[in-house]
Amino acid sequence: MRNAASVMHLDMDAFFSSVEQRDKPSLRGKPVIVGGLGARGVVSTASYEARPFGVGSAMPMHEARRKCPNAAFLAGRFTAYRQASDQVMAILRDLSPAVEAMSLDEAYVDLAQGPPRELDDESLLELAQRVRRDVFDQTGGLTCSVGLGTSKFMAKVASELAKPDGLRLVAPGAEEETIAGLSARAIPGVGPATMERLDRLGVSTVADIRQLSKAELTRALGKAGAEMLHDLARAQDDRPVEAVRETKSISVEDTFEQDLVDVDEIKAVVARHSSLVAARLAKAGLFARTVTLKTRWPDLSGSTRSRTLHGATDSAEQIAAIASGLLDGLDVGGGVRLVGVGVSGLTQIAQEPLFDLDSLSSLKPNKIVEENSGTQRRPRLFLPGADVVHAELGPGWVWGSGLGRVTVRFETAATGPGPVRTFAADDPDLALLD
DNA sequence: TCTGGGGTCCTAGGACCC
DNA sequence: TCTGGGGTCCTAGGACCC
Numbered sequence: 001m002r003n004a005a006s007v008m009h010l011d012m013d014a015f016f017s018s019v020e021q022r023d024k025p026s027l028r029g030k031p032v033i034v035g036g037l038g039a040r041g042v043v044s045t046a047s048y049e050a051r052p053f054g055v056g057s058a059m060p061m062h063e064a065r066r067k068c069p070n071a072a073f074l075a076g077r078f079t080a081y082r083q084a085s086d087q088v089m090a091i092l093r094d095l096s097p098a099v100e101a102m103s104l105d106e107a108y109v110d111l112a113q114g115p116p117r118e119l120d121d122e123s124l125l126e127l128a129q130r131v132r133r134d135v136f137d138q139t140g141g142l143t144c145s146v147g148l149g150t151s152k153f154m155a156k157v158a159s160e161l162a163k164p165d166g167l168r169l170v171a172p173g174a175e176e177e178t179i180a181g182l183s184a185r186a187i188p189g190v191g192p193a194t195m196e197r198l199d200r201l202g203v204s205t206v207a208d209i210r211q212l213s214k215a216e217l218t219r220a221l222g223k224a225g226a227e228m229l230h231d232l233a234r235a236q237d238d239r240p241v242e243a244v245r246e247t248k249s250i251s252v253e254d255t256f257e258q259d260l261v262d263v264d265e266i267k268a269v270v271a272r273h274s275s276l277v278a279a280r281l282a283k284a285g286l287f288a289r290t291v292t293l294k295t296r297w298p299d300l301s302g303s304t305r306s307r308t309l310h311g312a313t314d315s316a317e318q319i320a321a322i323a324s325g326l327l328d329g330l331d332v333g334g335g336v337r338l339v340g341v342g343v344s345g346l347t348q349i350a351q352e353p354l355f356d357l358d359s360l361s362s363l364k365p366n367k368i369v370e371e372n373s374g375t376q377r378r379p380r381l382f383l384p385g386a387d388v389v390h391a392e393l394g395p396g397w398v399w400g401s402g403l404g405r406v407t408v409r410f411e412t413a414a415t416g417p418g419p420v421r422t423f424a425a426d427d428p429d430l431a432l433l434d
Numbered sequence: 435t436c437t438g439g440g441g442t443c444c445t446a447g448g449a450c451c452c
Numbered sequence: 453t454c455t456g457g458g459g460t461c462c463t464a465g466g467a468c469c470c
Binding site: 035038039040042043044059060061062063225245249250251254255298299300337338342 | 444
């Protein structure tokens with residue numbers, strides 16, 4: 001355990017919806033919900049204005065619409081989020097090479113690495129305040145919360161306590177008392193299922209966990225979970241901040257607007273997913289030994305089937321053939337809600353033999369090639385929130401669309417709130433960006 | 435008209451090997 | 453003529469995180 005609060009955890013406040021409010025001035029101060037807009041979508045981020053209505057992450061979108069019908073519902077613009085994220089991560093990497101990005105909007109920094117610096121509480125707080133100011137200035141006004149502590153766990157607890165737009169340091173020595181009264185759910189790794197089990201043992205707070213013996217914890221949670229919980233409840237956490245993490249798996253999955261029942265249609269999806277997976281393998285210079293087919297059924301239950309090859313591949317056709325073969329062992333008669341293709345067992349070299357001959361029997365290269373090589377013309381998709389530019393009226397964003405029409409609000413962060421106009425979806429003057 | 439998508443780690447049983 | 457005991461790999465499922 002280090003003796004300075006030199007682990008920093010930075011968490012952007014309501015990241016996606018904040019980027020939307022930054023770029024769409026008319027949405028500032030209003031409830032904004034970013035997520036999947038289809039019938040089966042879920043909420044990615046709800047702005048702080050939407051949260052009092054009971055809207056939160058991972059909530060089904062239809063429920064969010066019911067709870068907060070007047071919010072702006074947006075599909076999300078990942079290029080914009082990526083840009084803002086890059087700016088934030090660059091600020092952090094200026095502090096130390098040891099930056100572990102957990103997602104676009106969250107990262108740990110080990111401030112004990114990097115250039116020599118004072119690590120007393122006051123100096124660290126000053127440094128963190130400067131980071132928050134830099135983030136705000138360089139991202140055009142996005143806010144974040146920062147926590148400082150003697151471990152990842154403490155830094156994360158601190159940033160959680162600081163939210164939103166705050167800063168907090170858990171002083172060395174104050175760790176155990178700081179977490180004692182928190183819900184056991186505050187411990188990383190304790191989700192709904194574990195909480196339920198702890199509940200049955202009469203545990204509700206972190207301090208309650210300390211009353212249980214390791215043996216009792218092991219009986220309830222298994223060896224690994226028990227040890228983790230035993231230590232974290234006592235604020236013992238020596239997990240290092242890891243700047244580079246090896247990719248262990250790559251996957252692509254899709255939930256359909258309506259369940260698929262046609263086997264050929266499902267196989268076409270498998271082939272498409274396989275191509276995307278293969279492209280990402282190739283981009284990373286990796287090859288995979290295990291292919292996994294994931295399905296979710298209409299009742300929301302799911303299953304996975306996997307097959308491991310003797311060698312490793314990055315070929316879309318081979319991945320598709322194996323995934324397709326795994327599908328053959330499944331009864332899709334009742335329909336399929338989701339299909340996913342994943343690879344794991346990643347290596348940096350293709351190994352001979354590429355794969356077993358018997359799995360070649362289900363290979364249908366002609367068909368797959370045909371499906372992937374067609375330069376299909378797809379209609380332009382004007383998703384709410386998307387950036388557009390009009391030949392005369394300039395930049396704006398999609399407010400809504402349907403029935404061959406698109407409604408655009410012409411505004412940017414620079415120009416401020418502007419007019420709203422409706423166009424035909426095929427209006428040549430209107431271009432979809434990205 | 436039923437909860438996404440991309441990941442990570444753990445567990446447990448069976449096969450197989452020494 | 454009674455079935456030990458590890459270790460590793462593969463598969464399937466579960467839990468969790470953002």
